Amino acid sequence: MSELQAGVDAVNLLRNIGVGIAIADAGDWTVSFENAKFFQWFPSEEDVDAPIPQRIPGFDAAAAVSRMESGRNYKLEGETKGEGRRTPFRLSVSKIAETDPPTVLVECYDVSKERQAEYMLESYSGIAERRTKELEREKARVERLLLNIMPKTVYEELKDYGTTTPQRFDAASILMLDFVGFTNMAISHDPGALVSELNDIFSAFDRIVEMFNCERLRTVGDSYMAISGLPDPSPDHTQNIAKVALRMRRYLERRNTAHSHQWTCRIGINTGPVIGSLVGVQKYVYDLFGPGVNLAARMESMSEPMKITLCKETYETIKDDFVFTERGDFEIKGFGTKQLYFLEGEGTRRLG
Structure with a gap:
């Protein structure tokens, strides 16, 4: 397989995967490449050449540069601003070329299922907590009723031994x-x-x-x-x-x-x-x-x-x-x- 064909295949793969991908210049944050998913999630509403900070809500360019200069990735969580249902995302920016300014890879993942699982876990946890409190209230009510008909020491014996x-x-x-x-x-x-x-x-x-x-x-x-x-x-x-x-x-x-x-x-x-x-x-x-x-x-x-x-x-x-x-x-x-x-x-x- 020729290097040209390999490059074409790589580009096609980036265009079609379910992860939002963009390649940008860390100087002015203009995008040189983006796949369909990235464009869908972070469209250029007015200026087709709008830089990353204008397209991604909450993106801090200075913080991203600082993180990458220290050898770490810049991470961000938020919601997409495209039309229709908003999608919760997790974004990571990493340096891929030591150019001046550096070339960076912006990866964006859909975390809807993860958030849904967290919500369900919190919901189930809340239900379990409410049920526990209801059981505790019922237990206290039964205890009060039993203490109305028997001395406390007799109740304790009944509770411990049946x-x-x-x-x-x-x-x-x-x-x-x-x-x-x-x-x-x-x-x-x-x-x-x-x-x-x-x-x-x-x-x-x-x-x-x-x-x-x-x-x-x-x-x-x-x-x-x-x-x-x-x-x-x-x-x-x-x-x-x-x-x-x-x-x-x-x-x-x-x-x-x-x-x-x-x-x-x-x-x-x-x-x-x-x-x-x-x-x-x-x-x-x-x-x-x-x-x-x-x-x-x-x-x-x-x-x-x-x-x-x-x-x-x-x-x-x-x-x-x-x-x-x-x-x-x-x-x-x-x-x-x-x-x-x-x-x-x-x-x-x-x-x-």
């Missing part, structure tokens, strides 16, 4: 509360307003329970059950549940002075052995069983409006820290005869 082990507590304190005449209230009052008021009251009870490191175990209808001394043992669990009972009653007394709708409660407290366990397969409920719970329920049913009732065994535990009124002996179903007391307040003065 199951929980029933535990026996030799001494825990239980509070039972319900409202006097709630059935009639439910019939005679607007249901929405009644539930709203009950929700306000139970929310206040929750705050009181939390103040003394106790746990709200459950609410069923108008009944409220709180516990102290489990699952984390506390030497002051009986004192704490007594303080909770007194503050619940005080809250209702103050609320009743400011509202026309009066709420009257009965409260029973008891200290005794219980078993705590998570029950259910699809719907979890943390519940307590045992004589300690049963006797607390009996104390609540034996109590009187706006009174707090407890038996002698619980009284003996906290008698030096609170004020009591002796009620006498009562027959308690399942427990025989027991001496009962009203818890009146904090202090050491005994009432007759």
Whole structure:
């Protein structure tokens, strides 16, 4: 093959490849050769002999010369300015002949697919980030719901192992509360307003329970059950549940002075052995069983409006820290005869 034929073939190759190619003079940046792709991307709009800096957006001739004098290529990224859809490009200028001024090769590559891949990657990354945040929010919501029905330590065990082990507590304190005449209230009052008021009251009870490191175990209808001394043992669990009972009653007394709708409660407290366990397969409920719970329920049913009732065994535990009124002996179903007391307040003065 002759040198002439080889040169012709090389020129034809440059004209037809998908890369924009131009050869220019680095002095005035006039183009001596350009292929169709380069002309398509960077047309001469007015002057057919327009130099490279006028045809390529953002081209810095001085920076290009400086880079090549230091032995490096000048690089630029941007978008073509031809008619129709703009094409993102990556451009490289390199010295190909040590003439004066130097002859340079301008290579321009279409990076549309690369940019599209970057955009898709960013888009997928954004979607994944949003999904992760949604999952985190859902996880937090589920955690809040579970913590509403079980103590935190039980929840942690369930989360770590997928199951929980029933535990026996030799001494825990239980509070039972319900409202006097709630059935009639439910019939005679607007249901929405009644539930709203009950929700306000139970929310206040929750705050009181939390103040003394106790746990709200459950609410069923108008009944409220709180516990102290489990699952984390506390030497002051009986004192704490007594303080909770007194503050619940005080809250209702103050609320009743400011509202026309009066709420009257009965409260029973008891200290005794219980078993705590998570029950259910699809719907979890943390519940307590045992004589300690049963006797607390009996104390609540034996109590009187706006009174707090407890038996002698619980009284003996906290008698030096609170004020009591002796009620006498009562027959308690399942427990025989027991001496009962009203818890009146904090202090050491005994009432007759």
